[in-house]
Amino acid sequence: MKRRYFGTDGIRGKSNAHPMTPDLAMRVGIAAGTLFRRGSHRHRVVIGKDTRLSGYMLENAMVAGFTAAGVDAFVLGPIPTPAVAMLTRSLRCDIGVMISASHNPYEDNGIKLFGPDGYKLSDAIEMQIEDLIEQDIGPQLAASDDIGRAKRIDGVHDRYIEFAKRTLPRDVTLHGLRVAIDCANGAAYKVAPAVLWELGAEVVTIGNDPNGTNINKGCGSTHPEALQKKVHEVRADIGIALDGDADRVIIVDEHGTIIDGDQLMAVVAESWADDNLLKGGGIVATVMSNLGLERFLEAKGLSLARTAVGDRYVVEHMRRHNFNVGGEQSGHIVLSDYGTTGDGLVAALQILACVKRSGKTVSEVCRRFEPVPQLLRNVRFSGGKPLEDKTVRQAISDAESELASRGRLVIRPSGTEPLIRVMAEGDDRSQIERIVNDLIGVIASVPNAA
CATH class of the missing domain: 3.40.120.10 (Alpha-D-Glucose-1,6-Bisphosphate, subunit A, domain 3)
Structure with missing residues (x-):
């Protein structure tokens, strides 16, 4: 139904x-x-x-x-x-x-x-x-x-602050780290900087002045440019960008380079596997996660189970098959040892723990694999079901045959906006760009697509 x-x-x-x-x-x-x-x-x-x-x-x-x-x-x-x-x-x-x-x-x-x-x-x-x-x-x-x-x-803020602090390993403090955090003018604008400061970090905060209309506006995990600029400006060791409700995170390294959820999951998976903390023999991610992550895990003897897009489906698979690490490329990281849903701050604390224990820079710790070229584009539609059109179905079939075992194609309607998302990845960037652009053109030509 x-x-x-x-x-x-x-x-x-x-x-x-x-x-x-x-x-x-x-x-x-x-x-x-x-x-x-x-x-x-x-x-x-x-x-x-x-x-x-x-x-x-x-x-x-x-x-x-x-x-x-x-x-x-x-x-x-x-x-x-x-x-x-x-x-x-x-x-x-x-x-x-x-x-x-x-x-x-x-x-x-x-x-x-x-x-x-x-x-x-x-x-x-x-x-x-x-x-x-x-x-x-x-x-x-x-x-x-x-x-x-x-x-x-x-007192609910204090409860959450203490909860988040307890997720940092006991042998780790954040003393000596300069952390820039972008709270997206959202729900974590009070609690996130407090957690980092109480754990010992020097904290530089942006996106912490909400006025009701500036949430996610030019800030946060979907607009990390402001954080990149701040990291350069204050010479921070790391930048942490949350989204409006703080259930996702994107990291910016000391050079201002963006590190997505796939790389963060790779860091946590490798660290937890080394410490015999990883359950399920691997991690759970969605069909949108990069093929490079899958190859990295395979080289470590770990698996990548894929689900439909949405952290809820990731969590359901984790629960059914006893995994304790999962998430999405967008930065939803679910660590079920600590919580039941994505938690951007708790995930960031795990990354900080790896940085402190290794003595290396964030760029060294968080670049775990070379991503396979991946391109995602959206087509807006005003009605109808473009993906059921015969011409579109044939174009998708042809693209899948061309990629075969050398890449992946994921086409799906957005669950939150009137968009069709077209994603392709593979080792040949020019091929991927051509396939995505061709499919976008076919879908956009369907009546009611725009």
């Missing part, structure tokens, strides 16, 4: 336009509250958000929905997504909510849901919530005596 509201990472859209309206947010609260209202105990939800202007509106709507369903709401304010996942478990809540559109501009917003175990909900549970959203809310509402209460919780 087709999903009506949820995408690859919760519900997402432009604020105050369907589906990201106060009405739907309230209905999600009622539906999720109804579904997780199990047993006779007093039920509770934690609700966090990033720094978007629309967060105030959606936060209040979700509080209304959950309390109407008979669930007590603990309101956290701006806080990273991984902190919400951690606090859902720590506070023994029945469900957790993060109001965020991650790396998207401020005009967008989204709703991510976590179960009582701190993990993102399965497709099956999201479908149940969708069904309840579209039903009459009357039977879902609590009796007058059972309406939930709402209160703002203090």
Whole structure:
């Protein structure tokens, strides 16, 4: 059955336009509250958000929905997504909510849901919530005596700061390191610099002055140029760029070179394997991770299991097959020994631990393999299903045959935007560029593509 509201990472859209309206947010609260209202105990939800202007509106709507369903709401304010996942478990809540559109501009917003175990909900549970959203809310509402209460919780930043600090190996401190961090004017603008400073680093912070409309604007993991400039300016040993809700990270080395999630996973996998900490015999990544990562791991006797795009699918595979390292090229790094979802700050601390223990520079530590030439381009479409067009299907088949065993082709619709993503990689850069450009042209020629 087709999903009506949820995408690859919760519900997402432009604020105050369907589906990201106060009405739907309230209905999600009622539906999720109804579904997780199990047993006779007093039920509770934690609700966090990033720094978007629309967060105030959606936060209040979700509080209304959950309390109407008979669930007590603990309101956290701006806080990273991984902190919400951690606090859902720590506070023994029945469900957790993060109001965020991650790396998207401020005009967008989204709703991510976590179960009582701190993990993102399965497709099956999201479908149940969708069904309840579209039903009459009357039977879902609590009796007058059972309406939930709402209160703002203090001290949650301190809880997360202490949690993050404990993930750094005990034999490591950050003394002697100058760290530049870009908080994307987002959810981690308070906690991330505090963690680094308390662990001993000299910290230079940018992107820590949110005003409701500047989240991810020219900053953060999707716009690392500001961090690259700052690393040069202050001669930092490392730059750390988080996204709006701090569940992903991109590193900048001492030369200002960007290091993506694939290289970071390679660093952690190699280090943990050497320390006999790596589980599953390898790591889990998505179909978008570079072929160079796969070859690097194979040379180390480690495996790379690939999933569909979305950190939720990575985590599901990790749980089923007992892996403890996984992630995405975009910088979602999931270390299940510490958390249930991507955590940009915790992943960065593991990289810093490797740097400190090795005594080498970040560029030496983090350049683990030579990436295979890879090109990703997007085609926007306004309707229809371009990938089902006969001409497009034939062009894709021809491209796959040409690449054969010398490369990979991944074509998929975005789960959060009206885009078709076309990615190809292989040892011959000119061939890859030609294949991607040809496919873009074919897809763009389909009616309703733009």
